[in-house]
Amino acid sequence: MSEHDFKTSQLLFGGDYNPEQWLDYPEILERDIELFKQAGINTVTMGMFSWSRLEPEEGQYHVQWLLDIVDRLYQNGIYTILGTPSGARPNWLARQYPQVLRVDSMRRRNLFGGRQNHCYTSPDYRKKVWEINRLLGEKIGTHPGVILLHLSNEYGGDCHCPLCQAAFRNWLKEKYGTIQELNRRWNTEFWSHTYQSFDQIESPSPLGEMMLHALTLDWKRFVTDQTADFARMEKEALYAGGCKKPVTSNFMDDFDGLNYRKFKDVIDVASWDSYPEWHRKPEKETAVETAMQHDFMRSLLKKPHLMMESSPSSTNWQDVSKLRKPGVIRAASLQAVAHGSDSALYFQLRQSRGASEKFHGAVIDHYGGEDTRVYREVCETGQALEALSELTQTSVHAQAAVVYDTENRWAVLDAQGPRNIGMPYKDTAVKMYSAIRRQGLNTDIIDMEDPLDGYQIVLIPMAYLFHADFEQKVRNFVENGGIAVMTFWSGIVDDTDACFLGGTPHSLMDVFGLRSTEIDGLYDGEENSAAPVKGNSLGLDRTYTCRNLCELVKTSGAEVLMEYEKDFYQGLPVLTRHAFGKGKAFYVCADMEQAFYTDVLTRIIKQENVSTPMEQIPDGIEVSTRESSEYLYTFVQNFNHEPVSVSLPEPAVLWFGTETKGTVPEYGTVVYRTKK
Ligand code: GLA
Ligand code: ZN
Numbered sequence: 001m002s003e004h005d006f007k008t009s010q011l012l013f014g015g016d017y018n019p020e021q022w023l024d025y026p027e028i029l030e031r032d033i034e035l036f037k038q039a040g041i042n043t044v045t046m047g048m049f050s051w052s053r054l055e056p057e058e059g060q061y062h063v064q065w066l067l068d069i070v071d072r073l074y075q076n077g078i079y080t081i082l083g084t085p086s087g088a089r090p091n092w093l094a095r096q097y098p099q100v101l102r103v104d105s106m107r108r109r110n111l112f113g114g115r116q117n118h119c120y121t122s123p124d125y126r127k128k129v130w131e132i133n134r135l136l137g138e139k140i141g142t143h144p145g146v147i148l149l150h151l152s153n154e155y156g157g158d159c160h161c162p163l164c165q166a167a168f169r170n171w172l173k174e175k176y177g178t179i180q181e182l183n184r185r186w187n188t189e190f191w192s193h194t195y196q197s198f199d200q201i202e203s204p205s206p207l208g209e210m211m212l213h214a215l216t217l218d219w220k221r222f223v224t225d226q227t228a229d230f231a232r233m234e235k236e237a238l239y240a241g242g243c244k245k246p247v248t249s250n251f252m253d254d255f256d257g258l259n260y261r262k263f264k265d266v267i268d269v270a271s272w273d274s275y276p277e278w279h280r281k282p283e284k285e286t287a288v289e290t291a292m293q294h295d296f297m298r299s300l301l302k303k304p305h306l307m308m309e310s311s312p313s314s315t316n317w318q319d320v321s322k323l324r325k326p327g328v329i330r331a332a333s334l335q336a337v338a339h340g341s342d343s344a345l346y347f348q349l350r351q352s353r354g355a356s357e358k359f360h361g362a363v364i365d366h367y368g369g370e371d372t373r374v375y376r377e378v379c380e381t382g383q384a385l386e387a388l389s390e391l392t393q394t395s396v397h398a399q400a401a402v403v404y405d406t407e408n409r410w411a412v413l414d415a416q417g418p419r420n421i422g423m424p425y426k427d428t429a430v431k432m433y434s435a436i437r438r439q440g441l442n443t444d445i446i447d448m449e450d451p452l453d454g455y456q457i458v459l460i461p462m463a464y465l466f467h468a469d470f471e472q473k474v475r476n477f478v479e480n481g482g483i484a485v486m487t488f489w490s491g492i493v494d495d496t497d498a499c500f501l502g503g504t505p506h507s508l509m510d511v512f513g514l515r516s517t518e519i520d521g522l523y524d525g526e527e528n529s530a531a532p533v534k535g536n537s538l539g540l541d542r543t544y545t546c547r548n549l550c551e552l553v554k555t556s557g558a559e560v561l562m563e564y565e566k567d568f569y570q571g572l573p574v575l576t577r578h579a580f581g582k583g584k585a586f587y588v589c590a591d592m593e594q595a596f597y598t599d600v601l602t603r604i605i606k607q608e609n610v611s612t613p614m615e616q617i618p619d620g621i622e623v624s625t626r627e628s629s630e631y632l633y634t635f636v637q638n639f640n641h642e643p644v645s646v647s648l649p650e651p652a653v654l655w656f657g658t659e660t661k662g663t664v665p666e667y668g669t670v671v672y673r674t675k676k
Contacts, residue, residue, distance in 0.1 A: 006269040010386075012079075012345060013041055014345055015348065018352060021353070023053070038370065043079045045345065048088075052090040054085065055090065057092060061132075067143065070140060070143050071145065074143070074145030079146070081248075081308075083152075084150065087155075088153075089125075104160060105205045117157070120159065134238070137149075137241025146245060149246065155230075168203055169201055175218070179196065187498055214497050214498070220259075220407075228262045232266050251271065269306055271297070271305060272294075272305070274293065278322065294335070295442075295443055295444060297341075298339060309347035313361025315360060316359040329374070331639065337391060338624040348363070351365045394628045398441070400436045400441045401458050402460075403446055403448060404461070405463070405465075408464055418520075419548060423548075424462075427591075433445070435598040436457070438617055452477040456483065456608075457605070460486040462487055464491075465492070467494075484583070485587075485601070486512065491508055517553060520549070528590065532561065546590035548591040558577060572589075574592075588600075614647065614649050616647060618646065619640075621646055630675065632676055634673075638668050643666060649672055656669070
C-alpha cells in the first residue's frame with residue numbers, strides 16, 4: 001500500500017459517466033447535473049474511455065473540455081474519480097505503433113478494436129500511456145474536485161507477442177537462476193521436455209506446450225506481475241504530472257485471470273465491479289456470493305473498499321437482461337456498505353446511444369426523465385446512503401476467514417485429475433463461506449500469503465497447492481488455539497505444482513491426526529453419503545450426501561465424527577476432529593452438501609464458544625457489523641421474498657430502516673447501533 005490514504009467524509013454515491021459521448025449536446029450536461037443532485041449523487045468516474053477526445057491525433061492534446069466538466073461538477077458538490085484511458089486506445093495509436101496490439105496464444109496479432117487488448121510489455125504503449133497519464137495528472141488530477149485516481153478499466157488478459165516472450169524468459173531467469181534449476185522444479189524430464197536454455201521457452205499455447213503445469217502456473221504469475229508493473233507505471237505517470245492522490249483500479253467479480261493480491265502495493269483502496277445475475281436463482285444465494293466478493297475486496301487491504309460499478313437495472317452482456325425487482329438496487333447497494341464498502345456506484349449514469357452498451361441499465365435512460373422506476377429507486381438509495389454517512393471509514397472486524405487462494409485455484413483447475421469435469425474449488429469455498437456467514441460472523445477472504453493470526457476460525461477449502469509457508473501458518477494457528485477446518489485435496493503439491501513425497505496433507509498430518517491415502521472421483525450424478533458416528537463429540541445426528549470427490553483417510557489420533565455409508569470405503573471417515581496444541585483441527589474428506597457445512601459449523605461455533613452477533617439467524621438473512629471507536633453497527637438484511645422475523649441484538653437501538661416488532665420486510669435493511 002502506498003502512503004496515500006483514501007479518506008472521504010461521505011459514502012460515495014454515483015458512478016461511471018461518459019460525457020465524451022454527449023459533447024454535441026451541451027444541454028444534456030446541465031440536465032444531468034440537475035438529476036445527479038436530486039438523486040444525491042456526489043461522485044462520478046470519468047476519463048477511462050476518452051482517449052480519442054483527449055488526444056485526437058498523436059501529441060495533440062485537448063483536455064480543457066474534461067477539466068471544465070470536472071470543475072462544473074465540483075461547483076455543484078460532485079467529485080470526480082479520474083480514470084486513465086489505457087483500457088481503450090485511439091485508432092491512430094494502433095496504426096502508428098502496431099506493436100501495441102495484443103497477440104493471442106495462437107500467435108495471431110489482433111486488429112484494432114475492443115478494449116483491454118493491448119500489449120502491456122510494449123515500450124511504445126507504455127510511452128504513449130505515460131504521456132497521456134502525466135498530462136492528465138498535471139492538468140486534471142490536481143483539481144480539488146478529483147478525489148481518487150482510477151487506473152485503466154478492468155485489467156485482464158494476456159499477450160503472447162515476442163516482447164512478452166522475452167520478458168517472460170527474463171522473469172524466469174530471475175526466478176530460477178539456471179536452466180537446470182528450472183528443469184528440476186518444473187519436472188521437465190517428463191516426456192523429455194527439458195530445456196537447454198531460457199531462449200527455448202515459449203508461453204503456453206495450444207500449438208505447443210499446455211501439459212507442463214509448472215509452466216502454465218508461472219506464466220499466470222508472470223502475467224499478473226507484468227500487469228501490476230504496467231499499473232505501477234500508470235500511477236507513476238500520474239504522479240509525475242504533480243498530482244499525488246490515492247489510487248485504485250476496478251477489479252472484476254471472482255476473476256482468476258490475475259492475482260489481485262499482487263496489486264496491493266500499487267493501490268490505496270481496493271474497488272470492484274459487481275454484476276451478480278440477480279433473480280437467476282433465489283436472491284438469497286446470489287446475495288451470499290456477492291457478499292463473498294465484497295469480503296474478498298475488503299480483505300485485500302483490510303480496510304474499507306469501494307463498489308466501483310454495479311448495474312442499476314439490467315446488465316446487457318449477460319445471457320438475459322433481467323430487470324432488478326423493486327427494492328433490489330437499494331438492497332444490493334446497502335449490502336456493499338454492510339460489507340465494508342464506502343460507496344455504491346453504478347455503471348452507467350447516462351445510458352449510451354450506440355454500440356455494445358446501449359441497452360445496459362443506467363440511472364438516466366434514453367427517455368432522459370426523472371419519472372422512471374429506476375431513477376426513483378436510485379434516489380431512495382441516495383437518501384439511505386446519506387443517512388448512513390456516519391459509517392464512512394468505519395471498519396469491519398472479522399473473526400473468521402476463508403482461504404480462497406488464486407494461485408491454488410490456477411493449479412487445482414489445471415492439474416488433470418481427480419476430476420476433469422469440474423473441480424469444486426469455488427463451490428466448496430462458497431459453501432463454507434455461506435455456512436460461517438449463517439452465524440453472522442464477519443469473514444475475511446484471504447489467501448495463503450496472509451497471516452492467520454487474529455482469527456478464531458479459519459476455513460480452508462481444497463488447499464491443493466501450498467505456498468508462502470502456509471503449512472507453517474496453519475500449524476501455528478492451531479497450536480495457539482485456533483480452529484481450522486480443512487477439506488479433502490489439501491497439501492498435495494508445492495508451489496511449482498510438484499507432488500509432495502511422504503504423505504499428505506503435507507507436513508500437517510500430525511496437526512489433523514490423519515493421512516490421506518486415496519481420492520475417488522465420482523461421475524456426475526453419482527452420490528455417496530455420510531452418517532454420524534454414534535456419540536460423536538459434535539452431536540451430529542443426521543446423514544448428508546456427497547458428490548464429486550471422496551477422499552479416503554487413515555486416522556492417527558483424530559476422532560471420527562462421520563463415516564461413508566456406501567461403496568468399498570463404507571465406514572471410512574468423512575469428518576474428523578483432532579485436538580492439537582491449544583486448538584482444534586477438523587478435516588472434511590468429501591465434497592459435502594451445503595447443509596453439512598451449515599450444521600457442522602453451527603455446532604463447532606457453539607461448542608468452541610465463538611461469540612456471534614445474533615442467536616439463530618434465519619435463512620436468507622444477512623447479519624454483518626461495522627464499527628467505529630464509539631459504536632458497533634449491526635446490519636440485518638433480508639434477501640427473502642417475504643418479511644422475516646429476527647431476534648434483535650440486545651441492547652442495540654434501531655438506528656436505520658424500519659422493522660415492525662423484529663420483522664424485516666422483503667429486501668429490507670435495518671441497522672442497529674450499540675454503544676461500545
Ligand atoms: C464493466 C466495465 C464497464 C462496463 C460494464 C458493463 O464492468 O468496467 O466499462 O462495460 O462492465 O456492465
Ligand atoms: Zn506483448
